[in-house]
Amino acid sequence: MKISLFIPCFIDACYPQVGISMAQVLERLGHQVEYPEDFTCCGQPAFNSGYWDEARAVAEKVLAMYRSAEIIVGVSGSCGAMMTTFYKELFHGTPLEAEANAHAAKCWEFSDFLVTKLGVTDVGAKFPAKVTFHDGCHGLRELGLKKQPRALLAKVKGLELIEMGAAESCCGFGGTFAVKFPMISTAMGEVKCDSALKTNADYIVSCDASCLMHIQGLADRQKKPLRTMHLAEVLAKQ
Amino acid sequence: MSEREPILGRIREALRAAAPKPGLLSGPGQRVPAHEKRPTDFRPWLPAVGESFDERAALFAKNSAELKTDFQLVADRAELQTKLVALAHAEGWKKIATHAGDLTNFAFAALGMPVVRTDSRYDVNELESSDAGITECDALVAQTGSVVVTTRSAGGRALSVLPPHHVVLARRDQLLRDLPAAFAALKRQYGSDYPSMMCLITGPSRTGDIERILVLGAHGPKKLTIFCL
Amino acid sequence: MSTVAQTFKETARRLTRDLRHRELIQNALGKYYVGRDEKKARFQNWQEARQAAAEIKWDAVNHLDKYLEEFVSKLEARGTKVFWASTGQQACDYIVEVAKKRNVRSIVKSKAMTGEEIHLAQALEKSGVEVVETDLGEYIVQLREEPPYHIVFPAMHLTRHEISDLFTKKLGTAPTDNPEELTMIARRTLRKKYCAADMGISGANFAVAETGMISLTTNEGNGRLSTSLPKVHVAVIGIEKVLPTLDDLALFLPMLATAGAAQAVSCYNTFIGGPRQDGESDGPEEFHVVLLDNGRTRLLADAEQRDTLHCIRCGACLNVCPIYKNIGGHTYGTTYMGPIGSVLTPHLRGLKEWKHLSFASSLCGACTEACPVKIDLHHHLLQNRRNAIRCASPWWEKLIFKGFVTLMNHPAFYRLGVKLGWFGQKFHWLVKGTRLDPMYAWTQSREAPPLALHTFKDYWRRKKS
DSSP states (O other): OEEEEEOOHHHHHTOHHHHHHHHHHHHHTTOEEEOOTTOOOOSHHHHHTTOHHHHHHHHHHHHHHTTTOSOEEESOHHHHHIIIIIHHHHTTTSTTHHHHHHHHHHEEEHHHIIIIISOOOOOOOEEEEEEEEEOOHIIIIISOOSHHHHHHHHTSEEEEEOOOTTTTSOOSOTTTHHHHSHHHHHHHHHHHHHHHHHTTOSEEEESOHHHHHHHHHHHHHTTOOOEEEEHHHHHHOO | OOOHHHHHHHHHHHTTSOOOOTTTTOOGGGOOOOOSSOOOOOTTTSOOOOSSHHHHHHHHHHHHHHHTOEEEEOSSHHHHHHHHHHHHHHHTOOOEEEOOSHHHHHHHHHHOSOEEEOSSOOOHHHHHTOSEEEEOOSEEETTTTEEEEETTTTTSSSTTTSSSEEEEEEOGGGEESSHHHHHHHHHHHHTTSOOSEEEEEOSSOEEOTTTTOOEEOSSSOSEEEEEEO | OOHHHHHHHHHHHHHHHOHHHHHHHHHHHHHHHHHHHHHHHHSSOHHHHHHHHHHHHHHHHHTHHHHHHHHHHHHHHTTOEEEEESSHHHHHHHHHHHHHHTTOOEEEEOOOHHHHHHTHHHHHHHTTOEEEEOSHHHHHHHHTTOOOSSSSOTTTTOOHHHHHHHHHHHHOOOOOOOHHHHHHHHHHHHHHHHHHOSEEEEOOSEEETTTTEEEEEESSSHHHHHHHSSSEEEEEEEGGGEESOGGGHHHHHHHHHHHHHSOSSOSEEEEEOSSOOTTOOSSOSEEEEEEEOTTHHHHHTOGGGGGGGGOOOOOHHHHHOHHHHHHOSSTTOSSSOHHHHHHHHHHHHOHHHHTHHHHSOOOOOHHHHHOTTOOOHHHHHHHHHHHHHHHOOOHHHHHHHHHHHHHHHOHHHHHHHHHHHHHHGGGGGGTTTSTTOTTHHHHTTSOOOOOOSSOHHHHHHHHHO
16 A cells, blocks of 8 residues: 655654554565655644644645645554544635645544554564553544454553553643643643553553654653653564 | 523634544444434443333432432332331431422321421521431433433422432432433423423432542432332 | 632642642542443443434434523413522522412422522522521531532532531531531431522423423422422522433433432432322422523533533533542632533633633543533533633733743744754753753652753654765
């Protein structure tokens, strides 16, 4: 299968290893990957801040960039939700509505793609560690990611998954919310860190690097012994 | 001045623009196909209830236990009399309140103690100081463990809620399956001339307003006893 | 920034640091989650039930004129006086007038969010009438002279010790740590009030058009007593409360109880269709229904967010909201708090002053998932944000997002920006976490993620060549 990668801006700039891991796993499974090098951002920061015109200006470019793609696989639940659910809302009633819908239909989040589309749960990964899983909100509620990442983790050799309490609770990131209301965002993050710490897991794993960025940033500042790792990185370990 | 026309006018003006149908934006785990017409039969989705009397009675008993309602199936009037007298004795009732009815008249005769009747105007303080309010009902609902009372079946509005113990006397044929059946029964019974108050009573009065800890008898009865003949 | 927004931020800052508060709310809601999940599991199909409930509410709200007229004509046929109020002031004036005419001195009030919305108790007290809240939680917050903390659990933020102290101070009772004893203190005090009251005030959870009845849900029985004993009963109802048929309650009563209070159905679901009728031995001589618009038709006109009027005020969205759980109900400064309040309040009280509530959300969508009538709550928060930006946005923010578009739509600029950022972060320690830090909003409580020397784009180029 020819797969177009969708690497969100902050993964490109801060967490390239997450994108690299996804590309490696897909290639290991025998797929051909390509990447539109001019891709930058899906437009979510503007959209979430109320700047829909600006978000549309960025999103139009994205639609054009992936127009010829057969299938788009992304490595972030939140940006994935933007390209599917929220593009439909953003372009509702505009000339690009049909294209936004067609685009959404081609988009897959990485774990969903592996499990639902390819029917693969064992990618041959090995990672001897205790992990707990954080359900990123957009992945969970907009894309329905719940069983898929767990099915993949279950097949990683040596890995033990310990579920935390309130795994479905938001970590408090929420994009620009985190800087507009840092006090609330931080409190939510503390609750999340506490739930994770109670499991004694070595790593918090998630499909969403933005949640992990928030959790890690908070844990580091508060000197909490928490390490985060994206699901793609776990699956790339051998 | 009532603003009926201006409000209705604003509503009509507002409704000229069509609203999107519900559920279009639901996430994958919550999405279900929209119905062609607005649904009227809710049975397939509501909690399941068996068809037979035994199944209904078992579910009602299970719900009652959970609600802390005392539910007792009694074989005949003789057993009802024994149980009522025992209850009155155990709780030291000195005065009861009730209304006219086949079963309530029987209970009143069986107990033979001072009574406040609520069939016509009565003194609220007398009712308030009664030890128990004994009423009949319109129906029992197995699905929820509820009793359906109305001003006509249960001696007005206050009798079933003011005394500290509410005793319901019901017949087996009144034990209905579920809420849809209960509303259908009310419609059949009263049609176009409904009583001014109808109520679905589900367990004794309760509150969780202090630290979410359950306390019975917040304002209404602390105890609810149902005898089903 | 508006003053209410400023106050919101300050209170939020204080309460998010209050770990005792955080624990209290988490404990209170912990019990709710367990019960709710258990009751939901009893439904044969909760998602289908939600869709059905949403469709019925859609029908009701989108034919509101028809159903309201049906509701009112049925009520009036049996001697109920119906008053249509465009504003809260009109509603209050009418009720004060009724109280005056009937020489009312004391009123027992069953919990009604509409009453809170129009400040009814205050208006009546100003006219010299005593108003006593009868819901235990409401009674407690009334004694504390503060608004409810939650739509359904008004005193959720208080411990038994605080309530005991309050009763000792206000009612002169002996201190006790036992919730049952505390409840009985309130029961005894309020019993006297019921028997002496001249007027009972309630809200309504539903208004049944087909039969002309209000449906009133309580657990304590205060709704029953307030509407049985006094000679006048006034119900204050938002116009959106309409349900088409009596049978619809078979779906809505269990859904309301499950979502709102983790119960299969609430203890007392009371359907009232008029004052005392001929042949009835008790009940009020007069029954007044006050239909309240107070901004609802404005919301109705917004087709995109019209489903907000489907709300049955169950409070489920508050219970699951991580924002609510951390800042509590009073911080909002609104009648309706939590997600539904953040969506609703800008419509009822003005977007300009209340838009901050729509931004104070991580858009996690837990509210939308919890809503029994499928209101698209987090989508509406996004739409409110869009609308807020359209009507007024700060110049500097506009500039930032213009810059954002330029950066993202010119990959070369973007690449350059990332490289400059990588270089710049070497000097970040000089200002990190101080007010001079451009990332202060983030770095005051969190470490910033380092920009990578080799980005994914670099990797891809290397890989290709």
